[in-house]
Amino acid sequence: MCPPSTWHTFLTHLPKCEHHVHLEGCLTPTLIFHLATKNNIQLPSPTKNPAYASIATLTARYGHFTSLDDFLSFYFIGMTVLKHASDFEELAYAYFQRAHEDGVHHAEVFFDPQVHMERGVQYEEIVSGYVAGCRRAEKEWGISTRLIMCFLKHLSVESAGRLYEIALEAGHLYTTTADSNNKSEEEKKEGVIHGLGCSSTEVGPPKDMFRDIYASASARGINLTAHAGEEGDSSYIATALEIGAQRIDHGIRLGEDEELMRRVAREGILLTVCPVSNVQLKCVSSVAEVPIRKFLDAGVRFSINSDDPAYFGAYVLECYCQVQEAFGLSVEEWRVIAENGVRGSWIGEERKRELLERIDAHVKEYKVLLEG
Ligand code: HPA
Ligand code: ZN
Secondary structure (H helix, E strand, O other): OOOOHHHHHHHHHOOEEEEEEEHHHHOOHHHHHHHHHHOOOOOOOOOOOHHHHOHHHHHHHHOOOOOHHHHHHHHHHHHHHOOOHHHHHHHHHHHHHHHHHOOEEEEEEEEOHHHHHHOOOOHHHHHHHHHHHHHHHHHHHOOEEEEEEEEEOOOOHHHHHHHHHHHHHOOOEOOOOOOOOOOOHHHHOOOOEOEEEEEOOOOOOOOOOOHHHHHHHHHOOOOEEEEEOOOOOHHHHHHHHHOOOOEEEEOHHHHHOHHHHHHHHHOOOEEEEOHHHHHHOOOOOOHHHOOHHHHHHHOOOEEEOOEOHHHHOOOHHHHHHHHHHHHOOOHHHHHHHHHHHHHOOOOOHHHHHHHHHHHHHHHHHHHHHHHO
């Protein structure tokens, strides 16, 4: 689904930041079957789960998710085929390649070590693979990248705590206070993981289950985000902010609480909205129901993201196109969205300036063509 061609070209080349994409959500059915064979991993038998009969049946099943948890049941099976650092590297590299083609200049990507580690994959194997994928993409396409490590809400707090300690001990967690003069050389070491997040099942686990970990991370100056307000109501967003999240992943239920929405707008908190994901997981019945217009009018900052593109059938450009189809935004409104994505990114001022200049030049070039 695409708007007329000049709009499509405008959206393709609009310099984008993506802040909400799970690397494990970039595993296509083709790659799942390929890696399962290569790594000798047993996928569910088709007699137990007919979706795993072939690439075609799995792809077809992905078109009929009934809820977040229904999707997650496939997502956590899919990722079991990843075993070696090279698998993680290839997966990340493939995402960045596609993102680059879609006009992404800066990408902040989630990864979920806990499930991999529970089945015996070493933390180092995962992180070194993903870091290598990031470095290759940076070198090849000049894209800037950030890794965000997610804690999973359907697993125990203790499991998340163990992962947090491992990442801390490895010196992997980037802190925003890293260049303070009071820090020792060891403390100044720049981490390869630029933030922490949490995801998986929303309604059920305690809203504040990672309170202690987030408090510890906040005190260390580690960037924090959290999935909230996807299936859960606006109180999940309020709790995520209360425990220290600086951004909200999804956040589409924010509009239910006018006061909270005003606060989010006032404080410039970024929502990483995923419109196609919301449709695929039946959080809304169409992209037109995602509160894009409401957020724009209220001055709420948000970016547009793909979430799990291999499962939802839409990489980020397609998400932009579907938003344009549904809302018919103006060039200046796209400028606001693109600029807010830069402002909400976990990058330095110089990179922000560079990206803002690219957006400005692009918008100026297309404004006349599209709006006369
Ligand atoms: N929500 C929660 N957890 C997830 C998602 C999501 O959209 N994608 C991958 N893990
Ligand atoms: Zn997500």
